[in-house]
Amino acid sequence: MEESLRKLDAFFNPCSVAVIGATKKVDKAGHVIFKNFATNKQRGVFKGDLYPVNPGEDSILGFRCYPSIKDIPSDVELIVIIVPAKVVPSVMEEAASKNVQAAIIVSAGFKEIGNLELENQVVAAAQKGGIRVLGPNCLGIYYSKTGVDSLFLPETKVLTTGEDVIATPRPMPGNIAMLTQSGAFGVAALDYLTGQQMGVSKFVSFGNKCDVTDSEILNYLLHDKETRVILAYVEDIKRGRDFLKVAKKVTAKKPVVVIKSGKGEAGARAAASHTGAIAGSDKIYAAAFEQAGVIRARDMEEFFDVGKALAMQPPALGKNIGILTDAGGPGVMTVDELEMLGLTVEPFSEQVIQEFEKLKADGVILKIAATHNPVDLTGSVTDDQFEIAADLMFQDSEIDGIIFLGLHHMPGLREKYIDSVAKVARKYCKPLVMCDIGETEMALYTRSRFARLGIPSYSSPEDAARSMKGLVTYGLYLQKNNCAEEYLKEYLQRRDKQ
Amino acid sequence: MEESLRKLDAFFNPCSVAVIGATKKVDKAGHVIFKNFATNKQRGVFKGDLYPVNPGEDSILGFRCYPSIKDIPSDVELIVIIVPAKVVPSVMEEAASKNVQAAIIVSAGFKEIGNLELENQVVAAAQKGGIRVLGPNCLGIYYSKTGVDSLFLPETKVLTTGEDVIATPRPMPGNIAMLTQSGAFGVAALDYLTGQQMGVSKFVSFGNKCDVTDSEILNYLLHDKETRVILAYVEDIKRGRDFLKVAKKVTAKKPVVVIKSGKGEAGARAAASHTGAIAGSDKIYAAAFEQAGVIRARDMEEFFDVGKALAMQPPALGKNIGILTDAGGPGVMTVDELEMLGLTVEPFSEQVIQEFEKLKADGVILKIAATHNPVDLTGSVTDDQFEIAADLMFQDSEIDGIIFLGLHHMPGLREKYIDSVAKVARKYCKPLVMCDIGETEMALYTRSRFARLGIPSYSSPEDAARSMKGLVTYGLYLQKNNCAEEYLKEYLQRRDKQ
Numbered sequence: 001m002e003e004s005l006r007k008l009d010a011f012f013n014p015c016s017v018a019v020i021g022a023t024k025k026v027d028k029a030g031h032v033i034f035k036n037f038a039t040n041k042q043r044g045v046f047k048g049d050l051y052p053v054n055p056g057e058d059s060i061l062g063f064r065c066y067p068s069i070k071d072i073p074s075d076v077e078l079i080v081i082i083v084p085a086k087v088v089p090s091v092m093e094e095a096a097s098k099n100v101q102a103a104i105i106v107s108a109g110f111k112e113i114g115n116l117e118l119e120n121q122v123v124a125a126a127q128k129g130g131i132r133v134l135g136p137n138c139l140g141i142y143y144s145k146t147g148v149d150s151l152f153l154p155e156t157k158v159l160t161t162g163e164d165v166i167a168t169p170r171p172m173p174g175n176i177a178m179l180t181q182s183g184a185f186g187v188a189a190l191d192y193l194t195g196q197q198m199g200v201s202k203f204v205s206f207g208n209k210c211d212v213t214d215s216e217i218l219n220y221l222l223h224d225k226e227t228r229v230i231l232a233y234v235e236d237i238k239r240g241r242d243f244l245k246v247a248k249k250v251t252a253k254k255p256v257v258v259i260k261s262g263k264g265e266a267g268a269r270a271a272a273s274h275t276g277a278i279a280g281s282d283k284i285y286a287a288a289f290e291q292a293g294v295i296r297a298r299d300m301e302e303f304f305d306v307g308k309a310l311a312m313q314p315p316a317l318g319k320n321i322g323i324l325t326d327a328g329g330p331g332v333m334t335v336d337e338l339e340m341l342g343l344t345v346e347p348f349s350e351q352v353i354q355e356f357e358k359l360k361a362d363g364v365i366l367k368i369a370a371t372h373n374p375v376d377l378t379g380s381v382t383d384d385q386f387e388i389a390a391d392l393m394f395q396d397s398e399i400d401g402i403i404f405l406g407l408h409h410m411p412g413l414r415e416k417y418i419d420s421v422a423k424v425a426r427k428y429c430k431p432l433v434m435c436d437i438g439e440t441e442m443a444l445y446t447r448s449r450f451a452r453l454g455i456p457s458y459s460s461p462e463d464a465a466r467s468m469k470g471l472v473t474y475g476l477y478l479q480k481n482n483c484a485e486e487y488l489k490e491y492l493q494r495r496d497k498q
Numbered sequence: 499m500e501e502s503l504r505k506l507d508a509f510f511n512p513c514s515v516a517v518i519g520a521t522k523k524v525d526k527a528g529h530v531i532f533k534n535f536a537t538n539k540q541r542g543v544f545k546g547d548l549y550p551v552n553p554g555e556d557s558i559l560g561f562r563c564y565p566s567i568k569d570i571p572s573d574v575e576l577i578v579i580i581v582p583a584k585v586v587p588s589v590m591e592e593a594a595s596k597n598v599q600a601a602i603i604v605s606a607g608f609k610e611i612g613n614l615e616l617e618n619q620v621v622a623a624a625q626k627g628g629i630r631v632l633g634p635n636c637l638g639i640y641y642s643k644t645g646v647d648s649l650f651l652p653e654t655k656v657l658t659t660g661e662d663v664i665a666t667p668r669p670m671p672g673n674i675a676m677l678t679q680s681g682a683f684g685v686a687a688l689d690y691l692t693g694q695q696m697g698v699s700k701f702v703s704f705g706n707k708c709d710v711t712d713s714e715i716l717n718y719l720l721h722d723k724e725t726r727v728i729l730a731y732v733e734d735i736k737r738g739r740d741f742l743k744v745a746k747k748v749t750a751k752k753p754v755v756v757i758k759s760g761k762g763e764a765g766a767r768a769a770a771s772h773t774g775a776i777a778g779s780d781k782i783y784a785a786a787f788e789q790a791g792v793i794r795a796r797d798m799e800e801f802f803d804v805g806k807a808l809a810m811q812p813p814a815l816g817k818n819i820g821i822l823t824d825a826g827g828p829g830v831m832t833v834d835e836l837e838m839l840g841l842t843v844e845p846f847s848e849q850v851i852q853e854f855e856k857l858k859a860d861g862v863i864l865k866i867a868a869t870h871n872p873v874d875l876t877g878s879v880t881d882d883q884f885e886i887a888a889d890l891m892f893q894d895s896e897i898d899g900i901i902f903l904g905l906h907h908m909p910g911l912r913e914k915y916i917d918s919v920a921k922v923a924r925k926y927c928k929p930l931v932m933c934d935i936g937e938t939e940m941a942l943y944t945r946s947r948f949a950r951l952g953i954p955s956y957s958s959p960e961d962a963a964r965s966m967k968g969l970v971t972y973g974l975y976l977q978k979n980n981c982a983e984e985y986l987k988e989y990l991q992r993r994d995k996q
Contacts, residue, residue, distance in 0.1 A: 153907050154909070157906075157909075166939035167907055182827025261834055263837070264833075266833050270833045328682055408665060411530075
């Protein structure tokens with residue numbers, strides 16, 4: 001591993017961690033963070049040495065507490081800092097003596113409230129000591145595999161009623177990396193991803209980005225085997241040229257989806273008062289993202305939806321989409337949205353149309369079914385009809401991807417079609433995304449079952465269409481840059497192993 | 499009640515119902531529909547007389563079965579028809595002899611597959627007999643209060659595993675009327691509305707619209723005390739001038755939100771093969787809707803989201819929105835979306851800014867809070883701070899509505915702020931909508947609690963912004979047409995009664 005990556009690796013795979021500002025006081029961030037590490041150590045997840053640092057305590061949660069980092073008997077690889085801002089420069093100086101490689105500064109009170117000089121002092125001390133810094137004013141890192149969890153928001157929260165409820169869950173392990181400049185959006189994302197059963201490889205909250213930048217973490221994730229897709233919330237990007245260069249390298253291998261906020265005049269003003277971000281011209285960002293193959297999401301839902309699609313399915317190598325439905329209206333809504341997004345829903349090739357006619361003649365599918373694209377098997381659909389139609393549509397060389405609207409309400413459907421349609425999709429190297437509308441028992445079951453089978457599922461036709469657009473955008477980018485073939489080769493190797 | 503309304507009322511409040519094509523065979527539509535009525539009669543919900551009609555059965559579910567409608571000993575007000583299409587004209591002729599007022603034709607096989615002549619025969623027979631017809635090729639009506647339920651999709655479905663699961667739920671009673679030209683979208687909507695705990699006043703599925711039109715039902719709903727908001731899925735509108743005239747009358751009193759599909763070229767082609775709709779120029783529809791004060795939703799989610807907002811909150815009489823948040827990033831995302839929708843997020847009046855400065859000086863809210871709009875109370879927010887800030891923001895005469903981003907993750911929040919912010923909103927006649935991001939325990943609880951307190955809640959900043967846009971669009975329309983004052987007067991009277 002090259003030196004720059006090795007340094008960053010200390011954030012995710014540290015042999016030892018000291019929590020500066022750990023405390024016994026339950027409500028304090030210093031308690032929550034230390035407890036995260038202590039619990040993960042007890043569970044056998046965090047395998048490194050763990051040191052609480054606080055001059056006012058003897059021990060915390062059974063761990064001997066040290067008055068200062070200098071008193072720790074051995075070297076420390078990662079420190080997490082939650083002490084008042086003004087103390088942080090001296091902590092950094094002491095840390096250098098313990099060969100610290102990486103520091104997460106959770107503490108706020110720096111550039112974001114005008115204390116630029118203090119932040120500069122921290123950076124200077126860190127550079128002198130050879131320490132990489134994440135933050136300040138950040139949540140830091142969550143990495144389930146090694147038990148690094150510097151999030152000061154506890155998983156559960158006690159209400160005034162005395163009830164203990166899940167408030168800020170940690171998602172299960174998975175192949176999506178989540179980067180965020182906004183801590184609040186970051187915790188919201190953890191909650192959302194957990195609820196959507198989307199697994200996370202690495203979570204990084206940047207805060208003020210005084211040292212470690214987006215570009216560096218992107219580069220780290222390029223080499224991270226667990227990460228397949230990178231989601232990033234950004235308000236501004238420092239060193240734009242670096243970012244472009246790195247992003248271009250990354251997107252040849254792994255999709256990157258961003259939500260860039262602070263778009264218009266009022267939005268930029270709001271961003272400035274939030275993270276001190278100078279949002280800059282939105283058009284410049286848009287052009288830069290496009291050039292680097294970074295997919296920009298229109299809003300929060302599209303951000304996660306597109307990420308989910310890219311994490312599960314191959315990209316589409318063309319923009320002509322097939323629609324298979326048992327619901328006419330939602331089928332039309334899908335066509336509308338695809339058209340608006342610049343994709344097409346062209347009639348099938350003559351051969352496939354003939355095959356559909358034959359299926360009608362043989363009584364396999366109903367004569368009243370529409371089969372020119374969309375294929376509308378009507379409310380009289382059966383499980384088998386869905387399977388047969390999906391297979392036929394995939395065979396059409398003019399079809400680059402399929403949106404499957406399998407509304408579970410139709411009386412002839414049992415749950416068999418879920419597994420069989422998912423199985424059909426695995427025979428081909430074209431993307432399939434699905435939609436079932438509804439929020440009660442059977443809808444939730446259907447979507448969740450499809451997701452477990454590797455088919456991203458959505459609750460509205462337009463969400464499905466937008467996700468397909470993400471798959472098309474990425475596929476066409478790969479193609480233009482001559483890396484589609486290799487990407488798909490690796491995709492298929494991974495899929496075959498599953 | 500005028501004659502035309504009285505006739506339509508037979509669809510919703512019939513003294514007697516005959517189900518033509520009722521059967522004992524469990525899988526058949528004729529069984530499901532008859533069972534709906536029979537069950538509702540047992541429960542005491544459906545209070546009219548009920549007659550199954552089928553020459554092949556003696557009795558169904560304990561009800562004496564009649565070979566033909568002519569054999570029923572008394573008059574019948576509403577008939578539901580589920581017999582093969584070719585038999586329907588003769589059924590209609592017989593029905594006339596029983597003084598039938600209204601017929602729901604569930605059967606398919608008419609204009610939608612080219613059998614226009616058969617459909618015309620039905621219409622002619624009905625007109626001769628003075629019978630109003632809904633359908634054919636429709637689901638018909640669901641009205642929880644009187645137990646009219648002609649939906650052939652049973653509430654539960656038995657899977658191949660033998661499990662009985664909720665598949666097509668019926669929503670609870672409420673103030674939203676749902677009209678649909680697509681049956682499949684209609685059942686999906688029932689599922690969605692139920693899951694979102696949005697109550698429904700009347701549900702009408704039109705199918706081929708051979709007789710009863712959207713305009714007539716709109717006019718009926720104008721006089722329906724239970725309906726406050728009308729949601730309509732349409733692919734085409736017949737007799738456009740009638741629709742415009744009626745819609746204009748309705749929107750002065752009740753908001754109408756439509757999703758009009760078949761927008762572009764491919765979409766229109768898909769719509770034509772679905773309901774035979776001639777979608778026509780989308781621009782003409784857009785202009786007509788705008789002129790009539792009908793709010794057009796961009797997609798499915800916006801359709802329901804805007805409907806929910808209008809059902810719960812007063813419209814906004816201006817387009818300048820205040821944002822109150824504990825999450826900087828999502829605050830910026832909200833500003834972005836509002837700006838893109840043509841709304842504004844202007845700094846507060848000098849007086850309110852001064853009041854906020856005073857709150858900071860007094861230590862009531864943190865010095866690092868941003869207070870110029872958006873108000874970002876930061877991750878250190880408390881329940882009380884939210885309440886105080888919301889109240890102050892409502893007092894600014896330049897603020898026309900508030901989006902409240904209360905992300906539950908922040909450690910200082912207990913659930914107290916939910917009730918207190920909702921209570922503050924009730925002191926004013928400006929809309930409040932809220933957003934909390936996440937899909938796990940506390941997020942679901944928070945959103946559902948707000949909804950029960952009359953505050954529409956959303957799971958993304960952009961969804962909240964789009965709902966606010968709906969409230970602004972409607973408010974400005976009312977204002978322009980000089981009916982805002984009366985609308986708000988009636989709104990406040992209703993709210994005070996709750």
